[in-house]
Amino acid sequence: MSRIGIVNVAGLKKPIQLQGINVVQVSNNSIGIAYGASNTNFQWSNQYVFVQFINPGNEVSQAFIKRQFYKWLSECLTSASALVLNEYLPQVTITDVGVRGSVATGNIAAAADLNTACAANPNTQVGLDYSGGTTPPVGTYIYNPNKNGNGLPGPIDAGNYALSYNSQKFFITVNSSSLISAIEICPLLLDFVYNLKNLGAGPVTSADADSISFAIRSFLPNNGPTTNYNNYYNAFGLQAEPSSGDACSLTNNNMIYGSTNAMWPVGILNNATTNKPDFTNLDVAFGLSLADSNVANFSNAQLYVSFNYNTAGSANASFIPFAMNYGQTPMFTASPGGGVPGFGNGATEFSPGGNASQFYELWTGSVYLPAGNSLVGTASFTNGAFCNWNVGSGQVNNVQNSNCPI
Amino acid sequence: MSKYIYINSLPVGSASNNIVNLVPVDEIGDFETEFNDAPLRVQFTILSFGQSGGSSSQNYQVSITNGMPAGDAKRVLDQAISTALLEAHSSVEEVINFFPPSGISISSLG
Numbered sequence A: 001m002s003r004i005g006i007v008n009v010a011g012l013k014k015p016i017q018l019q020g021i022n023v024v025q026v027s028n029n030s031i032g033i034a035y036g037a038s039n040t041n042f043q044w045s046n047q048y049v050f051v052q053f054i055n056p057g058n059e060v061s062q063a064f065i066k067r068q069f070y071k072w073l074s075e076c077l078t079s080a081s082a083l084v085l086n087e088y089l090p091q092v093t094i095t096d097v098g099v100r101g102s103v104a105t106g107n108i109a110a111a112a113d114l115n116t117a118c119a120a121n122p123n124t125q126v127g128l129d130y131s132g133g134t135t136p137p138v139g140t141y142i143y144n145p146n147k148n149g150n151g152l153p154g155p156i157d158a159g160n161y162a163l164s165y166n167s168q169k170f171f172i173t174v175n176s177s178s179l180i181s182a183i184e185i186c187p188l189l190l191d192f193v194y195n196l197k198n199l200g201a202g203p204v205t206s207a208d209a210d211s212i213s214f215a216i217r218s219f220l221p222n223n224g225p226t227t228n229y230n231n232y233y234n235a236f237g238l239q240a241e242p243s244s245g246d247a248c249s250l251t252n253n254n255m256i257y258g259s260t261n262a263m264w265p266v267g268i269l270n271n272a273t274t275n276k277p278d279f280t281n282l283d284v285a286f287g288l289s290l291a292d293s294n295v296a297n298f299s300n301a302q303l304y305v306s307f308n309y310n311t312a313g314s315a316n317a318s319f320i321p322f323a324m325n326y327g328q329t330p331m332f333t334a335s336p337g338g339g340v341p342g343f344g345n346g347a348t349e350f351s352p353g354g355n356a357s358q359f360y361e362l363w364t365g366s367v368y369l370p371a372g373n374s375l376v377g378t379a380s381f382t383n384g385a386f387c388n389w390n391v392g393s394g395q396v397n398n399v400q401n402s403n404c405p406i
Numbered sequence B: 001m002s003k004y005i006y007i008n009s010l011p012v013g014s015a016s017n018n019i020v021n022l023v024p025v026d027e028i029g030d031f032e033t034e035f036n037d038a039p040l041r042v043q044f045t046i047l048s049f050g051q052s053g054g055s056s057s058q059n060y061q062v063s064i065t066n067g068m069p070a071g072d073a074k075r076v077l078d079q080a081i082s083t084a085l086l087e088a089h090s091s092v093e094e095v096i097n098f099f100p101p102s103g104i105s106i107s108s109l110g
Helices: A062-078 A114-119 A229-233 A266-271 A356-362 B070-090
Strands: A004-009 A012-017 A021-026 A030-035 A048-054 A093-099 A104-110 A124-128 A142-144 A159-165 A168-174 A180-185 A192-195 A213-216 A285-289 A302-306 A319-321 A363-369 A384-389 A396-404 B004-008 B019-024 B028-035 B040-047 B055-064 B095-098 B104-108
Touching: A004 A062, A004 A093, A012 A093, A012 B028, A012 B070, A021 A062, A093 B028, A114 A159, A114 A168, A356 A363, A363 A396, B004 B070, B004 B104, B019 B040, B019 B055, B019 B104, B028 B070, B040 B070, B055 B070, B070 B095, B070 B104
Parallel strands: B004 B095
Antiparallel strands: A004 A012, A021 A030, A030 A048, A048 A093, A104 A124, A104 A159, A124 A142, A159 A168, A168 A180, A192 A285, A213 A363, A285 A302, A302 A319, A363 A384, A384 A396, B004 B019, B028 B040, B040 B055, B055 B104
16 A cells, blocks of 8 residues: 655656645646645645646646546555556646745746846746745746635746846746746846945035935944944934935935935935045945836836946946845955945944844835936936835835935 | 655765765655755655644755756756655665765755
8 A cells, every 4th residue: 555646747756645635626737735634725835735737728627637636546545556646647747746835936027038038027926946046047947826826836838038036137938847948147237326436535415326325223233332323423413314204305405415414325424523434445336227217216126236336347347136134244245344335344243343133224224316317218317216125125115205306 | 664764975885974864754745956056955845744734844955076067966866866765665674775876965954
């Protein structure tokens, strides 16, 4: 008597446990198997095994698939050897089987070629069988995590797609087994570059295209009275975390360029009395990629940072998403100090004796973006904007005020 | 009676081989050599069939020692694990030794 069955995926035989099954759910392109008495609804977890298959045109009915699955199960339980599910369903092509615990997600859109893919804005969510943070390798399984609307995943159709994953775009080819069979990285096209070197030692008292400014929690890092943002720059009484209304008064740009601002970097360049940075000799630049280079809207734009923009030159500079993980040390391995040059002492701990674990929390998630024209498309911003951004991903969530000083 | 697969760190015949860990055969819900930035790891999902429905994962770091592409290493490692697992299910032996294929070594991630 066998306690396992077998599912064959492209020549790889995977055993399926036959004991402890609590629920079986069948769709036109997948079978979900839930184990354990407490598991009754399909979710992504280690207690659910999914068999995904391609069933062109849904020619094989769900009722037939279900019938054959139960036939396979019952015969497995009385067979001396493990039986293969594929032989009970020769009409479909099984593309994947296994547990889907954690899901790395991206977005796809059909695209004929590299240029089309790199200009696309993919919005169909996909799952990726890949837990890295860079480029998914050839052979990665890609699937629709909720193809059937009932928690059951399914393969995607073979073809060419634009893939957006981890703030990077790719042009991919997906084969008939729902595997990435080719992948090309899209060149990063930045709509805006904010080169802090151009700010020098300040002050910056009027409209400046490099004057990106981040709101900062000035009482952090909280590791004693002499190590936080306020103390480090001696910026007491100044506003490092203004509201959008305060920051964006069109009749008074004092909060951005004036004497009350303690945001980083413009505010502290102008108003700090100690440890004021001089960006002349520091290499740090921020970049921004709009969701659509032809639409003047910062929503869903992506922030990047570079630590070699000036030394490598604009054509060869490396930009990475300005995305931080809580507690990570160093926060940016490409940064000479591990933090951001000119932000505190440039280390993840922010200041000597500071607290590296609070680096993430220093950034409030608000940023001022000056006016300007896209370097890529036709988007033109005649006013500055005060935006909310996601510190964990570097993506601009929404525009709080689009009518700010330039 | 319980059955186990002993995960050896190096290919069969290696002088300095050691058993990294064991895997309970009848509780394996899934296995896969996954792509990550390492560039690979092997993951076994261990199911609990009790009322709680709990589960856990065993993760093993994979090193490619002969320079083969990660995609090729995944393929041969998945095949080797599949063979060992099916053998373990059909064997009368309580313990099956698993050795990674040539060019691959395994260490526990804990």
